[in-house]
Every structure is written in C-alpha cells, then in structure tokens.
Amino acid sequence: MIAEIISIGTELLLGQIVNTNAAFIAKELAMLGINTYHQSVVGDNTAKIKEVIKIAEGRSDLLIFIGGLGPTQDDVTKQTIASYLNEPLELEIESLKLIRDYFEKTGRDMTENNQKQAYYFENGRFFKNANGHAIGTYLKKDEKAYLLVPGPPIEMERMFHDEITPFLATLTQDDRQFIVSKTLRFYGIGESTLVSKLNDLIENQSNPTIAPYAGNHEVSLRITASGKDERECQHLITHTIDQIFSLVGDFYYGEGDDNSLVKVVGKLLQDKKMRISSAESLTGGLFQSTLVSVPQSSKVFRGGIVAYEEAIKRDVLGVSPEILETEGMVSEACAISMADKCREKFGTEIGISFTGVAGPDSLEGHPAGTVWIGISQEGELSFAKQYRFMRDRNGNRSQSVMQGLDLIRRTLLKE
Amino acid sequence: MIAEIISIGTELLLGQIVNTNAAFIAKELAMLGINTYHQSVVGDNTAKIKEVIKIAEGRSDLLIFIGGLGPTQDDVTKQTIASYLNEPLELEIESLKLIRDYFEKTGRDMTENNQKQAYYFENGRFFKNANGHAIGTYLKKDEKAYLLVPGPPIEMERMFHDEITPFLATLTQDDRQFIVSKTLRFYGIGESTLVSKLNDLIENQSNPTIAPYAGNHEVSLRITASGKDERECQHLITHTIDQIFSLVGDFYYGEGDDNSLVKVVGKLLQDKKMRISSAESLTGGLFQSTLVSVPQSSKVFRGGIVAYEEAIKRDVLGVSPEILETEGMVSEACAISMADKCREKFGTEIGISFTGVAGPDSLEGHPAGTVWIGISQEGELSFAKQYRFMRDRNGNRSQSVMQGLDLIRRTLLKE
Structure with a gap:
C-alpha cells in the first residue's frame, strides 16, 4: 500500500505554521510499513483540492487529508472530497451531542457550521476526537482509500494514537494478527x-x-x-x-511514549519516600520548574532558592564568603555548599545545586557551558560533578537540568 | 508570479525531520507578495523528482527546490533538474576553492562528490553558501524559473537572508524600488x-x-x-x-522580530535601575527561569524562592501562619505577603509572587487555573490580582508567567 499525505490549509502556504502533522503521520506510516512517496500542501480552496486529489489518486492508494475540518467558512475539506467522490455524509450522533453539550456548558450559541464537524462518510467509518470537535473519517472506494483527520496536532495525534494507527495496522496485516x-x-x-x-x-x-x-x-x-x-x-x-x-x-x-526523565526521577523519589530541594544559579529556577511540570510533584518537591547573584548565594543561601572568595561561584566547593545549604534550609532528604556559566559570555575565567552540579544527601558524602556543555545559553541551561535529573537517578539507583 | 515549494528528501517522507524549510520559504515569499498555492515533498529519486517538476510546471512559474544538494550518492536534485531541462552545469571556482581549503584544513580526503556541490546552472546564476558547501543556483528558461537551495536550515536560511530574498525582490519589483x-x-x-x-x-x-x-x-x-x-x-x-x-x-x-515580553520587561527594569526578586508557588521557578533566559539578566535579577509546599511559605519565606490558616495559600493576602517577603529577603526594589492552582486537580476549593499574582514595590502599596486561566497544567503555569511580566510592565509604565 502506498500512502500520500495531503495537508490542507492556507496558513501552511503562508508559512504561518510549520507542518509538524505531515512528519508525525509519515513516521506513523513508516512504523506500519506503509510507503509514502509524496506529500503535498494545498490551500483551503475547493478547485485546487480537487486537482490535488486527482494527481494523488494517480500514484497512491491511501490518501490522507489533514486539516480543514473546522467550523469556519474556509474549512471545506470534507465537503469537497464528498462532492468529488459523490458520496453521502452522515451525522454522527454521539459526537454531535458532545458539541451541543459543549456549547450549552460554555453558554455560547451553536451554529450550523459547528454541526458540520460531526459528519462522516456514510459508507465509511469515523474516528472520535477526544481533544476537539471535528471527527475523523475513512472511506474505501474503487480501490482507493480516503482518510480525513483534523489539523490541530493535539487532536490529530491523539486520534491517530487511539484509533487510526490500530485501524491502519489491521489494513496492513496479512496472516499476522x-x-x-x-x-x-x-x-x-x-x-x-x-x-x-x-x-x-x-x-x-x-x-x-x-x-x-x-x-x-x-x-x-x-x-x-x-x-x-x-x-x-x-x-x-x-x-x-x-x-x-x-x-x-x-x-x-x-x-513508554508518555514518559520523561523528570517523571522517572519523580517516581524514584516517591518510591524511596524522599523529598527534594534545589539551589540554582545559571539554571535560574528551570530545574524546579521542570519538577513542577509533572502533576503530583508536591509529593516530592518542597521548594528551593534561586541564588543568581553572588551576594544572594552568601546572604540568603548561606554559602561561606571564604568559598566564594577563594574558589569562586563556578567551583566544586560552591556547588557542594549550595546543595548542602538548601537541603538544610528546606529540610529535605536530598538537595541539588546548579552553578556555572550559561553564556554567551565567560565568567570567572570559565568558558560558557562550564557547569557544576552538586548533590547533598542525608547520611551520605556530598559531591559535585563538572560538565562542559557546548550549546547556546538556554541550551546549556536545559542540558544542565537534564544532566541533574540523570545524576539524581544514577545516585539513587546506586544505593 | 506563482511559486511552488518542492522539498526533496527521503527523511521527510519517513517523518524523521519536520519540514521547517517549507514554512520558512513560504513566509519569505508571502512577505515579497509572491503567491504559493502548492508545496510538495518527494524522495531522493530521479524519476519521481521529474514527475513532480512536470506537475509543478503546469501550475506555477517559480519552482523552488530544497535539499538534495549534498555530497552523498543519494543527493540527485541538481543533476536531475539539469538533465530534465537539458541545461549545462558549471563549476563555481571560488566555492570549489573553499571546499578544497576545508578538506585541506581538516586533513580529510576530498572526493569527486564533494566537488559536485560547487556546480551551478551555466546559463543562470549562483548563490553563495556562508554556512556550508552546497551553493544555490537559479535559472530562468521558457517562462519558468528554477531555484535550488540546500536543505540544512542553517545554510538555507542564511542564503535566503543574504542573497535570495533580495534577488527575488528585484524580480517582483516594477517601479517600486x-x-x-x-x-x-x-x-x-x-x-x-x-x-x-x-x-x-x-x-x-x-x-x-x-x-x-x-x-x-x-x-x-x-x-x-x-x-x-x-x-x-x-x-x-x-x-x-x-x-x-x-x-x-x-x-x-x-x-521587532527578535523581541519578547521578558526582554521588554528586562529593559524597563534596567532603564529604571530596579532589581527584581520573585516568590513562586504554582509556577515553580518558571518566572525566574524566564528572566534568566535572556543574557544580561544579572543586571536586574538577584534571585528568589520557590515556596512550593505550604510549610516552606511559612518557615523559609516568612508568610504569617494566620494568613495561611484564615485566607489560605490561594489568596490575595498570601500573594501580597509572598511578594513583600521576597522583596525584603532579597533586597530588591520590586518583588513579584505567584500562587494558585496549576491543575489538573483543584486546591483549597479553587478550580485549576485560579492564580494570584502579587506585586511589592519600594514606597508603593503592595497589591495582588486574580486571574483565571483555562489551559492545562503547564499552559496555566506559562500563562501566569506571561501575565506576571505584563503586570510588571504595566505597573512600571503607570508611574
């Protein structure tokens, strides 16, 4: 089976958005062993969409249309393809009910156009939209197959994941079940x-x-x-x-697809009944913000200090003036002291610190990308490790955070 | 003039990379007033590229080909189009010299394939590549124009910026200079x-x-x-x-294109010679991290506290137990106290606080998205404002940060 991805939307032709959808679907198809030799983009224009369908039918078996299923006047994908194929559309009652409920709940008026989003090919099938209103639909006719999915990535990706990829998998199966x-x-x-x-x-x-x-x-x-x-x-x-x-x-x-280093670390801390605090310099709060990005982080995270200025490291966090004078801010001793002090101040089982040079300029004679990460743990010897990242300012900052998470993970697993 | 963007590369068909190039060029064309009705993607395949050219010539005047100009065996774009148009290619001496120099300097062997990158249409013109080896080339023939640019965004975007956009502007000019x-x-x-x-x-x-x-x-x-x-x-x-x-x-x-709310706020603080600190709960350090994302932030930012847990708001930040007991964490009084306490602790002219419910769960009876932002300023009455955001957890967090930046901006401009 040869597939072709046809993205529909004038905003793509104007370069206002990047076509991440095509890449997402292309990857899903590749995973299923379905070949794709062409992708196209065309505007929300009935005549041009029909021309593109004709060309695609001449070279591919499965035509996947993305976008143009919204409620506004310029969303013409479904109607255009139905008219091109001379195929009836049918209202999907459950999806219509969800749209009606939404408008009732938000107290807004529902128009004929909103109803449009619940239609599918009567002789085909539909796919539910868990994150929006426009349902997907599929039809096979005269040896060619037509699949229509909504354009917002959050709707399209979920629909693919939940329903379309498993469905396409059944199409490509032979004796493999x-x-x-x-x-x-x-x-x-x-x-x-x-x-x-x-x-x-x-x-x-x-x-x-x-x-x-x-x-x-x-x-x-x-x-x-x-x-x-x-x-x-x-x-x-x-x-x-x-x-x-x-x-x-x-x-x-x-x-797992829906996993990340921060989730793994959060779970590890929870399993070990440990709480964490953080003292940050170059990362400026990014480590803590990353911890908090995951729900339930309050179970393991108490808080922390961003000590960006040298005086704050000394006066608020409590790093000794001797360390700052003799070793400097970008040093093993400073990183260890920062981790110790924040762990004490916040009363947690583990403390982590970040100090270094985000860039673009160097600091204390250390080049941009030089970073010390310190770990302080109840009943263990505190330590710090030096890294040298080669990205730009914010790349060095986010890499520091990832490295910090990995350092915690490895430290806790070693025990 | 109607343009068509044709991206060439099997990695695009496999979804291994996202086609940011098409969006970049589409935006440049829109800016120049050149219409684009179609974009295509095709693999590194001679026969398929020729088919796509034929279709594009039937509906567009300027065909822009991206990618496939590299040194490897599968890079066939330039040779395929030259053979299709029956047009001679010519070596560009300066570019060839740069490639030779590069291989000499890095001590690697230069092959025939590397030399390939310095060819252009003899009857057309070339565009230098400041960030790589493959030059761009342009040819007009029989009322159709063909533009070939390299695929790596860092090379293509620079080439467009330096040479191609100004060149295309001359094509679209009539009496307008x-x-x-x-x-x-x-x-x-x-x-x-x-x-x-x-x-x-x-x-x-x-x-x-x-x-x-x-x-x-x-x-x-x-x-x-x-x-x-x-x-x-x-x-x-x-x-x-x-x-x-x-x-x-x-x-x-x-x-300006390269500007943002955080940059505007940073400049405003710098102009007013004011330094800032922050106390964060639901945002978990994201506000401070956003401030630090901009170089030179050390001129206005001293540091702050992430007081995620209630006890930390009381014990480390110093919010009174009465406020926490009677008003709760998600309250005007708590937001004001947090802003005041962090401003005092960090000795800054202005302090900002964030407390509220990121979600997905509600907190203290307040629904997800309820956020108080407090502002404390030397010699002024502290205040807090309530917001109600409707995004998911991290959407609510980042919207809080943006709203906080805007609140500082409006507060400082009012004086």
Whole structure:
C-alpha cells in the first residue's frame, strides 16, 4: 500500500505554521510499513483540492487529508472530497451531542457550521476526537482509500494514537494478527551514536522494526513486532530489547511514549519516600520548574532558592564568603555548599545545586557551558560533578537540568 | 508570479525531520507578495523528482527546490533538474576553492562528490553558501524559473537572508524600488480577536500588507510596505501603525522580530535601575527561569524562592501562619505577603509572587487555573490580582508567567 499525505490549509502556504502533522503521520506510516512517496500542501480552496486529489489518486492508494475540518467558512475539506467522490455524509450522533453539550456548558450559541464537524462518510467509518470537535473519517472506494483527520496536532495525534494507527495496522496485516510496540528511552547518548552502535541490529532486523526518535535532549527507540498472537510479538520484542540493552543499556532510563526523565526521577523519589530541594544559579529556577511540570510533584518537591547573584548565594543561601572568595561561584566547593545549604534550609532528604556559566559570555575565567552540579544527601558524602556543555545559553541551561535529573537517578539507583 | 515549494528528501517522507524549510520559504515569499498555492515533498529519486517538476510546471512559474544538494550518492536534485531541462552545469571556482581549503584544513580526503556541490546552472546564476558547501543556483528558461537551495536550515536560511530574498525582490519589483517591514508585538489579546478588530483594515489594505503571526501566548503583526523609496515606505507604515494603535494599541508591548515580553520587561527594569526578586508557588521557578533566559539578566535579577509546599511559605519565606490558616495559600493576602517577603529577603526594589492552582486537580476549593499574582514595590502599596486561566497544567503555569511580566510592565509604565 502506498500512502500520500495531503495537508490542507492556507496558513501552511503562508508559512504561518510549520507542518509538524505531515512528519508525525509519515513516521506513523513508516512504523506500519506503509510507503509514502509524496506529500503535498494545498490551500483551503475547493478547485485546487480537487486537482490535488486527482494527481494523488494517480500514484497512491491511501490518501490522507489533514486539516480543514473546522467550523469556519474556509474549512471545506470534507465537503469537497464528498462532492468529488459523490458520496453521502452522515451525522454522527454521539459526537454531535458532545458539541451541543459543549456549547450549552460554555453558554455560547451553536451554529450550523459547528454541526458540520460531526459528519462522516456514510459508507465509511469515523474516528472520535477526544481533544476537539471535528471527527475523523475513512472511506474505501474503487480501490482507493480516503482518510480525513483534523489539523490541530493535539487532536490529530491523539486520534491517530487511539484509533487510526490500530485501524491502519489491521489494513496492513496479512496472516499476522497482532502488532505490539514498545518505546525505550535513553539519556546521555546522541541519536547518531545510538544508531551507529545498533547499526548491525537495525540493518538485520525486519520484525521487530527498530525506529529511533530524537528528542531535544534524549533519544527513544520504538520496537514494533508483528506476529500471529500477542505472545509471539512479546517474545520477539523481549529478545530484541535484550540485544539492545547489551549494547546501549547504560543509557536507558525508562520506557513508554508518555514518559520523561523528570517523571522517572519523580517516581524514584516517591518510591524511596524522599523529598527534594534545589539551589540554582545559571539554571535560574528551570530545574524546579521542570519538577513542577509533572502533576503530583508536591509529593516530592518542597521548594528551593534561586541564588543568581553572588551576594544572594552568601546572604540568603548561606554559602561561606571564604568559598566564594577563594574558589569562586563556578567551583566544586560552591556547588557542594549550595546543595548542602538548601537541603538544610528546606529540610529535605536530598538537595541539588546548579552553578556555572550559561553564556554567551565567560565568567570567572570559565568558558560558557562550564557547569557544576552538586548533590547533598542525608547520611551520605556530598559531591559535585563538572560538565562542559557546548550549546547556546538556554541550551546549556536545559542540558544542565537534564544532566541533574540523570545524576539524581544514577545516585539513587546506586544505593 | 506563482511559486511552488518542492522539498526533496527521503527523511521527510519517513517523518524523521519536520519540514521547517517549507514554512520558512513560504513566509519569505508571502512577505515579497509572491503567491504559493502548492508545496510538495518527494524522495531522493530521479524519476519521481521529474514527475513532480512536470506537475509543478503546469501550475506555477517559480519552482523552488530544497535539499538534495549534498555530497552523498543519494543527493540527485541538481543533476536531475539539469538533465530534465537539458541545461549545462558549471563549476563555481571560488566555492570549489573553499571546499578544497576545508578538506585541506581538516586533513580529510576530498572526493569527486564533494566537488559536485560547487556546480551551478551555466546559463543562470549562483548563490553563495556562508554556512556550508552546497551553493544555490537559479535559472530562468521558457517562462519558468528554477531555484535550488540546500536543505540544512542553517545554510538555507542564511542564503535566503543574504542573497535570495533580495534577488527575488528585484524580480517582483516594477517601479517600486523598496520594501520595508516592521513587526508589532501584542500581549493579552488572542489572534482571532486581534484579526477581527483589524478586519476592515486588513481587508482594505494591499500596501502595506498586514500579516498576523500567533505565538504561544502572544501575537505579532508584520506590516510590509513597498514604495519608490524608503521614505514612502516609512510613511505608509507609520500611517497604518497609527490606525492599528487606535484599535488595539492597549495590547501592544514592543516591536521587532527578535523581541519578547521578558526582554521588554528586562529593559524597563534596567532603564529604571530596579532589581527584581520573585516568590513562586504554582509556577515553580518558571518566572525566574524566564528572566534568566535572556543574557544580561544579572543586571536586574538577584534571585528568589520557590515556596512550593505550604510549610516552606511559612518557615523559609516568612508568610504569617494566620494568613495561611484564615485566607489560605490561594489568596490575595498570601500573594501580597509572598511578594513583600521576597522583596525584603532579597533586597530588591520590586518583588513579584505567584500562587494558585496549576491543575489538573483543584486546591483549597479553587478550580485549576485560579492564580494570584502579587506585586511589592519600594514606597508603593503592595497589591495582588486574580486571574483565571483555562489551559492545562503547564499552559496555566506559562500563562501566569506571561501575565506576571505584563503586570510588571504595566505597573512600571503607570508611574
């Protein structure tokens, strides 16, 4: 099966938004083993959409249309394709009810246009929208298949994840009845290094497939196996994961699509019934803010101090003037003292500190990217580690936070 | 002139990278008044590239090809188009020299493939690559124009900025010699409201053009005028800006592409020789981290406290137990006290506090999104304002920070 991704929206043609949707869907298709040779973008224009469909039908089997399912006048995707295919649309009652409820609850008037979002191909099927009003729809006609999904990424991605990817998986199955995926997450190794270490494994694997995804400071691998039942898939996946761990297991920190280093650290602290506080200089509160980004952080996080200015490190946090004078702010001694002082002040089982040079300028003779991270733990010897990051100011700051999280994780796991 | 953007690269079809290039070029074209009705993506495949050219020639005048100019075997864009058009390629001597120098300096062997990057259309022109090796090239033939640019954004964007945009501007000029742009930035108004308030103005304007851009918590308008000289452009822009200000001036906070609310606030504090500290609860350090994201923040920011837990607000920050017991953490009194206490503790001229409910759960009977922001200022009456945000946990947190910045800005400007 050959798919083609057709994104519809004048805002894409004007460069007002970046087409992240096409990349998302392309990746999902690749994971399912569906080939894509073309992507297109066209405006919210009936005639131009029809021209593009005609071209796409001449070269692809599955046409995926993104966007133009909204309630405004310029959203014409569904009506245009229905008229092109001469196919009736049908109201989906449950989705219509959800839209009505929404307008009632918010006290706004519902228009005919809002109702439009609940239509689907009568001879096809629909996909629910858990994060919005426009449902997705699919129709197969004359050996060609048409899939329509909403444009807002938060709606489209959820719809794909919950309903469309499993549905497309059934289309690509032959005697293989099951598909099982697992995502492994890595920190401290770049995508290219990870891929080169796994090169033999990736090149010689077809089932499971191994797909790397690079995040901002981390890399994931999605392992997908297909088999005649779930047990066969799980067996295949387990075997592949064992091979992966033997090569790059030291960088693995957790699994799952909806996971992150901060979640793993939060869970670890909770399991160990430990609370944390933080003293930050160059990161300026970013570490604490990252902890707080996860719900339930109040179970492990009490608070902290941002001691940006030297005098604040001394007067509010309590770092000794001798350390600041002889060792300086960007030093092992200062990082250790900051971690100790904040742990005492906030009465927590663990304290972490960040001091260094975000950039662009150097500080105390240390180049931008020089960072000390200190760890203070009840009943343990405090320590600090030096890092040298090579990003810009905010890249160095966020990398410090990730490194700090990883340092806590490794410290707590060592015990 | 109608342009079409054709991105070439199998990594785009696999969703391994997001097509930011298409958005960048689309925006540049829109600014130049060049219409784009189609964008396409195709893999590094000679036959498929030729098919796409044929389709594009049937509907557009200027075909812009991005990518596939690299040194590896699969980079076939330039050779494919040259063969399709039956046009000779020519070595650009200066660029070839730069490539040779690079390989000499890095001590690596230069191959025939590397030399490939210095070819351009003999009957056209070339564009230098300040950030890489693959030069750009342009050819006009039989009423159609072909522009080829390299794929790495850092190379492509620089090339556009330095050479291609000015070149395309000469193509679209008739008697108008100059183009001048200005970006106005707004906070506290959504894109749709801004556009509807300016609707008449936008609909009835063709020179200058008014293009809205929505950011995460703010909106920009880019005003672009063309005229016979700079003075005429400036006159046109000034007149339009006056009209815009009369309608939505209250939400304007600054101008320029590379500006933000935090930069404007930082500059304001610096001008007034005021230093700031912050006490944060639900934002968890995000306000301070945002201040620190801008270089030179040490001139205005001393530090602050993240008082996430109730006991920390009392024991470390010094909020009175009475306030916490009778009014609660999510209250005007608590916000004011937090702002006062941090200002005293950190010895700054102004202090700001954030307390409230990030979500997803409610707190002390207040729904998620309820936020108090307090301001304490030397010699002025402290005050706090209540807000009710409707986003998710981290949306509420970042909106609180933006609102806090705007509150400081408005407070300092009122004096």
